[in-house]
Amino acid sequence: MIKRWYSSFYIKIFLSFLATCILFFIGLAVFWNYYFTDMFYKDKKELLTSRLSEVNKILASYQDGTISTRELRFGVRIIARSFNGHVWLMDAKGNILNGSSEKEGSLIPTSMDGLFIDGLKGHTGFVAGQYKLGAVDQIGLLTYYAPAQLNGEPIVIFMNVPALEISQALTAVRWNIVVPLIFSLFAVAIILYVLSRKLAGPLQQMNRAALEVAGGDFTSRVPVTSNDEVGELAKSFNFMVDQLNEWEDARQDFLANVSHELRSPLTTLRGFIIAMNDKIIPEEKYGHYLRICDEEVQRLQRLVNDLLDLARIQNGVDVFRTxxxxxxxxxxxxxxxxxxxxxxxxxxxxxxxxxxxxxxxxxxxxxxxxxxxxxxxxxxxxxxxxxxxxxxxxxxxxxxxxxxxxxxxxxxxxxxxxxxxxxxxxxxxxxxxxxxxxxxxxxxxxxxxxxxxxxxxxxxxxxxxxxxxxxxxxxxxxxxxxxxxxxxxx
CATH class of the missing domain: 3.30.565.10 (Histidine kinase-like ATPase, C-terminal domain)
Structure with missing residues (x-):
């Protein structure tokens, strides 16, 4: 019963339209989520980008010998305090070098391993998430990572800034997006179900008529009950059946004509061959009747060549070299x-x-x-x-x-x-x-x-x-x- 219900034509139409709407709503939700996320994090992203350039300047001064390690540590911590966050300088093994927290000398948190590896590959990016930095979870943390060089060795700069208020605001916005979309989806589902049943009636009739036509019954027609697109489709279907009926008649005539055109020369040839084999035709008249046979063969050859020409032209195989x-x-x-x-x-x-x-x-x-x-x-x-x-x-x-x-x-x-x-x-x-x-x-x-x-x-x-x-x-x-x-x- 369930299989029969699922194979129903209007159910397939309904499910197809519903799946399309669901994909559309998901795309819309993803777009608005991305839009508002980008809008809320825009200021902090710009701040972190500008602070990264300051960190790069300090690193350049350190490598030139202009400042000491202590001054490097002090400068990085000042930059971190300017946006109330953390700045980590991590070597290729994941150890935190001179930074702005008590985690200097420790390994990067395992939850950030993916970002660290991406940074070693030369990539830059922003990620908002939750990371366990100490005894408690840090909620709503925005992380900015970027590759750099220190003493000729590759390092990754991590800049973490708390974003608890933004995370809460985004959660509220997401609920305001998802809830109306869910209610809209239910309303659209009901409308689509009704419309699919209305559309399926004529289409099911066309389906039955198409099966009858496929079985060779060219008298089947679909009733035209409207002047909309479905009605036009029904008219087109009926016109197609009329054309198929004409083509079938033409095909039968064509086969009959070809059979007739082939039968006449073949009958003549066979009759002369049998007559000569049975010695009914005198040998002195063989030349005359062989010339007749040759003419019949030429006639067959012309017919076959014309048929091949016509088939190539009608099927589009013949290429015109203009x-x-x-x-x-x-x-x-x-x-x-x-x-x-x-x-x-x-x-x-x-x-x-x-x-x-x-x-x-x-x-x-x-x-x-x-x-x-x-x-x-x-x-x-x-x-x-x-x-x-x-x-x-x-x-x-x-x-x-x-x-x-x-x-x-x-x-x-x-x-x-x-x-x-x-x-x-x-x-x-x-x-x-x-x-x-x-x-x-x-x-x-x-x-x-x-x-x-x-x-x-x-x-x-x-x-x-x-x-x-x-x-x-x-x-x-x-x-x-x-x-x-x-x-x-x-």
Whole structure:
């Protein structure tokens, strides 16, 4: 029963808040204790510090031979009487040398051994406490210790001053601090207990709903009963469940699409292999069917490469190696790569790029990834543009962006297809085109690559007239002024 009570969610919240408050009150008590202690002892600390400098002067005179041992003893005792205390000069063995009390020649009290050792290490400090100096206890004693040298040997100077009145005043102040803090702690504990129970209700509902979602039930929702932070948390939880539901649907679709895309070429390959093993296919036709098998293997290879590319980009593993590039030159290089396949399909490639006299168009890009973007768009245009059609690549810029258009005179797309082209494995109906060798991942990769390079991409299409993609990248800083001057002069 006790274990179950302790594992309760609101009890954990209550205990956590209570522990925080206790730590806060302890810190507050320690701070005020330190503050008042320092304030009450401040004058005596300043007095002992000034008297220490006088003792050091006497020691210096003694070591110079200016004064005798008797004069040293007499001077130290006068300093001790000036603050109604004791001054001890202790050697490295803890023996009290010339001092201001009858304890000369005796060992340091054992209760002060820690201070003595700290002083031998070269440290200085103030300590308030109780020390047995004789037959009775000395109450409220303030001790100041500091390292020094006497005849080339290390010694420790102890200065003790009674502080009974200060000790009594501090005791009264401490009670005045602790008692209100204890009562405040009880009041805060009651308030926290009530608040924790109020907060725990919706949180416990979220906990149960989270377990149901973890079990695969995406219909679970948390009722929103307020407009405060807890209510906002409930709304966010419900939104998260909606997103998870969508992602689960997308995951199922993704697996189904991958399975379908892999099954087709694998089925073809297995069928041809079995047919050739069973001698169903004549040997003279092996070459023809092996070429078909090679095409299917290449299709599988493209699919796997696209899947790996997409996974790296979406998971942030792919690193973009960007650097300033002259955009017109990079586009020229890409166009040279696609001229041959366009000529083979009897397509006309037109480029409408600004002349070099208009100045450089510099954009920060990863050249390889930008080339991949352009090739995907251009091969997409080749695939869906019939022979005799045109593919136009143009480049323009404004004060802030470089804008690239890739336009074709192909089959175009209907509105219901247009908003799905960025989906994984989505393909235009095969009945409208004979080129069905694509993986359906090219435009998805293009979308992610453009976003990774801090650009934007959009598409417009008219069925039967063609499609136009527009890509925009921010101009490289430092060239903006040049473009502004060029635009204003034109």
């Amino acid at each position: 650097h300033p590039v002259e955009l017109r030159e990079v586009i020229h290089e890409v166009l040279e790569l696609v001229r041959t396949p366009m000529a083979e399909k009897n397509l006309i490639l037109l480029d409408a790029l600004p002349s070099p006299e208009e100045g450089p168009i510099v954009v920060e890009l990863d050249t390889d990834r930008f080339s991949q973007i352009m090739q995907n768009l251009l091969y997409n245009a080749i695939q869906f543009t019939p022979p005799g059609g045109k593919v136009t690549v143009s480049l323009d810029f404004d004060n802030e962006h470089a804008i690239i258009h890739v336009k074709d005179t192909g089959i175009g797309m209907a509105d219901e297809e247009l908003h799905r082209i960025w989906d994984r494995f989505y393909k235009v109906e095969h009945a409208r085109t004979s080129a069905a060798e694509g993986t359906g991942l090219g435009l998805t990769i293009v979308k992610h690559l453009v976003s990774g390079l801090k650009g934007t991409i959009s598409v417009a299409s008219v069925q039967g007239e063609g499609t136009q993609f527009q890509i925009s990248f921010p101009l490289y800083p430092g060239f903006t002024d040049f473009y502004e001057r060029g635009c204003s002069s034109s």
